[in-house]
Amino acid sequence: MNQLFINRNCPVCDSTSCLENDFVNPQYDASENYELAKERFIGFSEENVFFKYSRCKCGFLYTKKYFSPNELVNLYGSMPDNVHSGDYESEKRTKIYYLDFIIDYLPKNAKIIEIGADNGAFALEVLNKRPDIEFTFIEPNLEMHSELKKISSSIYTDIFDINNIEKKFDFAIGIHVFDHIVNISETILKISNLLKDDGKIFGVVHDESSTLASILGKRWPAFCLQHPQLYNQNSIDFFLNNFKLKKIFIKPTKNFFPILYLIGHGLRVILKKKNNLKGGWQLPLYLGNFCFLYSKS
Ligand SMILES: [Zn+2]
Secondary structure: OOOOEEEOOOOOOOOOOEEEEEEEOOOEEHHHOHHHHHHHHOOOOOOOEEOOEEEEOOOOEEEOEEEOHHHHHHHHHHOOOOOOOOOHHHHHHHHHHHHHHHHHHOOOOOEEEEEOOOOOHHHHHHHHHOOOOEEEEEOOOHHHHHHHHOOOOOEEOOHHHOOOOOOOEEEEEEEOOOOOOOOHHHHHHHHHHHEEEEEEEEEEEEEOOOHHHHHHHHHOOOOOOOOOEEEOHHHHHHHHHOOOOEEEEEEEEEEEEEHHHHHHHHHHHHHOOOOOOOOOOEEEEEEEEEEEEEEOO
16 A cells, blocks of 8 residues: 655654644644645645644654655646746846856856756846856756756756766756755755765755744745745754855845735725736835855855
């Protein structure tokens, strides 16, 4: 029989013991409500369902139970085709803004490996400013590969398919991916092995210690089925130091939203009024995300 869930130790220190009074409980625990969790995962439910987040004694926040690897494949396979609901202009603005954090650190003719490259939109922004750069993409979603092939012929579905000796990268980039990866410790080790001696890793993640997270509690959108762990600035520093990666910076990041979308969202949440408002001025908002840059040397 297909095993639905796995039990996890702390991905950072491998401990099983957690603090007794520091956790985030969902309204419905995914490990006890599989059908509901499945509906929520594939986008057919709005219920507050996720796996309980526990805080390890080392400070790391993670779910002790999560979907098994087989079950994750099933779930992603059941998802309807991605309907693009976002706003291209604001996504573009956000990506250019991320690029500004690292552009001065990118060496000439840099080789970048982007994990979770999606449709390659970030890479295109990089190449727009720096055509000398060469990309390798990791993207498990095969439907994205035709778009990615227009940018690079070096595409993998799994980072573990790359030979350590074969490729040495100047930069690894993961934008909103490190909260999604279940075997995160093995993945960071793999990334570190793929980097040159002075290689760097850049990421953007949610901040579970942000004001927004404490105000919203279990309603904070990043407490969700897609995130087997969440970081704060201290826990990611402790985590990456384990791999002898050294901090260059950790900085809070903004996201850009068109003002009419924000008004429409407010109307939906507060007055429960359906609407399709979009466009207008781009407003930068701090939503409790941060970016980090670490170096191997
Ligand atoms: Zn731990």
